[in-house]
Amino acid sequence: MNHSGNSGPGKATFFSRRQFLGSCLAGSASLLLFKQNLRSASSQTSLAATEPGDRPRIRLVFSHIPPDRPTWPNIGYDYESRKKELFGRLRSALPEIDFLPVTVQSQKEAEALLQQDQDIDGYVIFLLGIWTGAARAIISSGRPVILVDDLFAGSGEFLIEHAAARRAGQKVAGVSSSRFEDAVEAIGCFPAIKKMKQSRILDVTDSPGFWGNPQKIKQYFGTEVVKIGSAEINQAYRNAN
Structure with a gap:
């Protein structure tokens, strides 16, 4: 059906179905292009603002028992190919993070890793198999951890650990999903966490207390809160050229 009419004050304008659908498609295409350009600009800005020294150093732990032992997903599973695939996809998706991969097959190996690690900003544990005890050792250290269940491979240990x-209040976030993007989104928080640890908040007030709780802010976010009064601000103003 095709209706047409003159537009004007108080008059309706009619479109054919073809005109209506064409307008919708054009609008959708424009919106999609805008979103793609915005995402590209955001990514370029993020990379430009992240110098090598500012990138978080994240220990990428692949946890599984030897492949010749019966376990999930199956005996003889090709862990090496899976590790190469995951490492490559993470580096491609999160170039602003320095990933340091390692394979851990027992609690003792995890404890030795914790002893040797220096200047590590956090841990990503991919459970490629189960019952190594590595996840518990690393999480119990109190360091920030993203625990990832490689679906159908690490689910049993993931659920327990x-x-x-969470009950113990450890610094851990868990991801168990068929979408790799969900793991990327969680792991992508590490640059922001490092930036917060490098930051200071100035609480400018003459009141005896603080805004918020500085100890809690430091504990949870790593950000130092420094209190200064109006007298210090005025003095700095007077001393300025």
């Missing part, structure tokens, strides 16, 4: 860590 993630629940125990």
Whole structure:
């Protein structure tokens, strides 16, 4: 059906179905292009603002028992190919993070890793298999951890260790999803965490207390809160050229 009419004050304008659908498609295409350009600009800005020294150093832990032992996902599983695939995809998706991959097959190996690690900003544990005890050792260290269940491979240990860590109030976030993008989104928080640890908040007030709780802010975010009064601000103003 095709209706047409003159537009004007108080008059309706009619479109054919073809005109209506064409307008919708054109609008959708424009919106999609805008979103793609915005995402590209955001990514370029993020990379430009992240110098090599500012990138977080994240220990990428692949946890599984030897492949010749029966376990999930199956005996003889090709862990090496899976590790190469995951490492490559993470580096491609998160170039602003320095990933340091390692394979850990027992609690003792995890404890040795913690002893040797220096200047590590956090841990990403991919459970490629189960019952190594590595996840518990690393989470219990109190360091920030993203625990990832490689679906259908690490689910049993993931359910137990993630629940125990949450009950204990450990610094852990868990991801168990068929979408790799969900793991990327969680792991992508590390640059912001490092930036917060490098930052200071000036609480400018003459009141005896603080805005918020500086100890809690330092504990949870790593950000130092420094209190200064109006007298210090005025003195700095007078001393300025």
